[in-house]
Amino acid sequence: MLALLKRDLYLALYSSSSFFYTSSFFVLVLIILPFLFGTNNVQLQVLFKGIIWIGLSLSILLTMERIFNADYEDGNLDIIIQRYPSLETIIISKYITHWLVYCLPLFIILPILSFLFYVSLDNFFLIFLNLFFGSLGMVFIVTFVSALTLGAKRTIFLKAIIVIPLFVPFLIFGTNLESWPILLALSMMSFVLSIYVSAYGLRLYVE
Amino acid sequence: MNLRLTNKQINIIEKANPFLIVSTIVAFTFGLYFSLLQSPPDYIQGDSMRIMYIHVPSAWFALMAYTILAGSSVLWFITRNPIFSIIARSIAQIGMIFTLISLVTGSIWGKPTWGVWWVWDARLTSMLLLFFLYLAYIFLWKSITNKDLASKISAALAIVGFVNIPIIKFSVDWWNTLHQPATISKLSSPSIDISMMIPLFIMTLATFLFLVTVFFIRLRIEILDNKILRIREVK
Amino acid sequence: MNELISMGGYAPFIWSAYGFFFITIITLFIINFLRLKKREEVLNKINNNRD
Structure with a gap:
């Protein structure tokens, strides 16, 4: 599993994006805010809590084709599955890679962002917790959807239509500061669902 | 894909068609007579509540169709009988249309009742999300060219969607109590007078007959598609 | 009648x-x-060609 993880991480960081790109993306999504809504402190603070979730959703959603599609199309997925007999190992390794590459940068720059948007220290920790548990669940969801849609035509819009209704509970509870235990529960539920459904999808396409 | 509907059953489905069409038209005629003429206007909402007689059946069948969609997907997983996959596919489009109807008529009903076309009420928002669940199911089915695979994949998606519905409902309800006082969104009378029950019942029956008519036609389309596919494969 | 139309x-x-x-x-x-x-037509055409 470690070897697989290393390979995936190497490929993701080497070929397409680095920590720098992803964190720049988050900063830029949030920089739009004052341009759109003016520089009112109180308003910005409220909007920040929402837009940061849009940034996270976009970053997870737009990159979901990198989870399985690239490996599936050049045939590497077959080789990986032959080498690692349990599909669950592969899927968990994909979770970790996707989270590390496309979510972790957000948490690294979150302190700076909250400083820019006047978030108090207490709120910062709550936002951090919410985003952490929410991003886990969203990665689980995106993984099983991408396993299911491997054979579909490559349209990110179809995948967005499937994924966004599944994101809605996370977004609803994510923007409320005290609800991180609910997000944790949702993430655990989506983990169980995701393991089964991703394995089912992969098995269908590889056989 | 082999079909396990016998020829006799297919025959019944075909023969039932004219009978179903006629009884749908008759039921709608009675339903319209009772809902537009024979029933009294509501004492709070006036005549505008007559929209209920088309709105409520559509909403019920929109939800029922998703239950059938998910139920037959589960049965498909257990039995692997292709008829369940065909049933699921046939009901999906009908369910989506009824969701759309209930959204539009609800919005038209909302204008005189609430004063605006749309409120971010828990029920309306859940219905809107249900519409997109249907849309996702249909689009996913269409975008996979290998139809054998497509039926396996979309069955999984239908079940995931069904598991997600109570979660969406719960979170949307919670979100609604947080952001809005409940008083504007609730309709005035939860109990319905008997004089309104009769038109509602007839309209529900009529809508149900219509649903069965179109459902049977869609079943036949799917069966013929399979036949054509098999003949082409043999050649 | 007017009553019906004006609602x-x-x-x-x-x-x-x-x-x-x-x-x-x-x-x-x-x-x-x-x-x-349309499906029925296609099927008929195929069947006719066969005969």
Whole structure:
């Protein structure tokens, strides 16, 4: 599993994006805010809590084709599955890679962002917790959807239509500061669902 | 894909068609007579509540169709009988249309009742999300060219969607109590007078007959598609 | 009769809702009916070619 993880991480960081790109993306999504809504402190603070979730959703959603599609199309997925007999190992390794590459940068720059948007220290920790548990669940969801849609035509819009209704509970509870235990529960539920459904999808396409 | 509907059953489905069409038209005629003429206007909402007689059946069948969609997907997983996959596919489009109807008529009903076309009420928002669940199911089915695979994949998606519905409902309800006082969104009378029950019942029956008519036609389309596919494969 | 058309002042709402309902379901029916006819035609053509 470690070897697989290393390979995936190497490929993701080497070929397409680095920590720098992803964190720049988050900063830029949030920089739009004052341009759109003016520089009112109180308003910005409220909007920040929402837009940061849009940034996270976009970053997870737009990159979901990198989870399985690239490996599936050049045939590497077959080789990986032959080498690692349990599909669950592969899927968990994909979770970790996707989270590390496309979510972790957000948490690294979150302190700076909250400083820019006047978030108090207490709120910062709550936002951090919410985003952490929410991003886990969203990665689980995106993984099983991408396993299911491997054979579909490559349209990110179809995948967005499937994924966004599944994101809605996370977004609803994510923007409320005290609800991180609910997000944790949702993430655990989506983990169980995701393991089964991703394995089912992969098995269908590889056989 | 082999079909396990016998020829006799297919025959019944075909023969039932004219009978179903006629009884749908008759039921709608009675339903319209009772809902537009024979029933009294509501004492709070006036005549505008007559929209209920088309709105409520559509909403019920929109939800029922998703239950059938998910139920037959589960049965498909257990039995692997292709008829369940065909049933699921046939009901999906009908369910989506009824969701759309209930959204539009609800919005038209909302204008005189609430004063605006749309409120971010828990029920309306859940219905809107249900519409997109249907849309996702249909689009996913269409975008996979290998139809054998497509039926396996979309069955999984239908079940995931069904598991997600109570979660969406719960979170949307919670979100609604947080952001809005409940008083504007609730309709005035939860109990319905008997004089309104009769038109509602007839309209529900009529809508149900219509649903069965179109459902049977869609079943036949799917069966013929399979036949054509098999003949082409043999050649 | 006038009463029926004016609907106690709610005419535009009621008639547009009922209109939307019936236009949509009739369209749904016609589209599926035409699709069925098309399939039947194709099948007949295939069968005729075979004979």
